[in-house]
Amino acid sequence: LCEDCDYSANMEAAQNIVENNFDIPLAEMTEVHTPDKKTMEEVCEYLNADLKLSCKAVVYQKNADDKFVVAFTRGDFEVNETKLRNLVGEEIHPAVIDEESPVVAGFIGPVGISKDVEVYYDLSLKGIPALIAGANKVDYHLTGVNLERDVDGVVYHDIAKVVEGGICPKCGKHSLTIKRGIEVGNIFQLGTKYTESMGMTYTDKDGVVHNPIMGCYGIGVGRLAASVCEAKHDDYGPIWPISIAPWEVHLCCLRADDEQTKAVADEMYAKLQAAKAEVIYDDRAGIRPGEMFADADLLGVPIRVVVSPRNLKENKIEISTRDKSVKVSVDVEEALDYILNLRKEMLDALNK
Incomplete structure (x- = not known):
């Protein structure tokens, strides 16, 4: 929710906007020994570095074929699994990493990562001149990583969770706040997946045949009742508005x-x-x-x-x-x- 305008979204859909204005110079990429430091918090503490200047790896596997998927975000952000799943285009689950896996647990980084891994970069990493990242080698990390310089074909996506005090995508202020709520309705844009399978078409003014874009909506009657009870009650029970009360x-x-x-x-x-x-x-x-x-x-x-x-x-x-x-x-x-x-x-x- 934005405290300064009417923007609201659930966590799965909320757009995460990040401004990276770090006044740091480009640096030479250097391999450093980080013995048994497997989380970015541990690495940054060990190197006396800012967590915001690190590149964190979160690893998943596709349900269908167990192919590895790595999502890179800034060290102080968390991956939004729903956003990532939608981007991947299929169901995923947290990875099980062993000695035969194409990644090295705790030391995964974008430079030199295996070609057998599907990689996604979050927008929070864009524009940072020098990052700390895994070296894809046990007990080693890299400093001075510049994604645009050191990694080919980097494309950024919004795959991180929004944070308290984040930037509102509507008014641009640092006024986002996170609250628990009840989803009482939803709308989904289904594209042409179902109209294609049903053979549903229309002809436009130029005589070209298209599949209509389909959508759907849902209203959770049970959730609506729960949300009303949460909003209108006292110590003795619910206080139903007369329009939806079971009796008047x-x-x-x-x-x-x-x-x-x-x-x-x-x-x-x-x-x-x-x-x-x-x-x-x-x-x-x-x-x-x-x-x-x-x-x-x-x-x-x-x-x-x-x-x-x-x-x-x-x-x-x-x-x-x-x-x-x-x-x-x-x-x-x-x-x-x-x-x-x-x-x-x-x-x-x-x-x-």
Whole structure:
């Protein structure tokens, strides 16, 4: 998420923009002994160097044929496996390296790497005059590596994860922040893969036949419910917006064994149903008020209507909202209109 504009993306798709403005000169490439220093953090500490001036290798294998794939990034970045998988064009998994592998674990670098390895370079390495990288030789690394000078055919790709405080691709400010979220919908551009296989074509204005570009979208109903609960809840349960609540009104009959109370509650239930309100009616006998209200909180229905002997002594019905913004006692004769008006107000508020 960008804190200064409306840019947002999930980690798999977020564009990582890097500005490399290191004021360091070109240097001669030199092989240095780095005994048992297998991570870039260890190497840079050993050489008293900046991790940002190192070239880290992360190794994968293709699922189909176990061919090795090496992704190089700046030492302080992590590889985004989804971006890399999309770039490779097939499924990959973390590599299993042994003595017969075409790479030397812990000392992999771009200079002189085996031709049997598929190599990808992250944009974070572009423009750095002198890098520290593996020498493809046990216990050795190279300093002064310049990718444009020392490696043929380098092409850079965005294959790294974004970082906190990274550059926003929309507004250009160092204002990216990383937060956990729930994906409630997605859109995929499928290209022509499926229209080609289905033989779907169209003819353009020049008479040329093409396969349409296809897309798809999905809405996660279950995820949407989870995200609403996360955004709207209290210590007692969810607070459903009335537009997606399982019911609009929760009618509670306290003392269902009391004849008058049960009769008034039954009549209210019938009237609400006749008015097309979505009602859940709790008329369980022998349930204490606290237990009934706790269950009502757990269900999270927006409007609660309570019919009880105590309130009926004053010809009242208690009406409240789950978010506790409303709690009133209304005359029995006026209760239905009050409930229906409250329902309308809540729906109108969501549509503003």
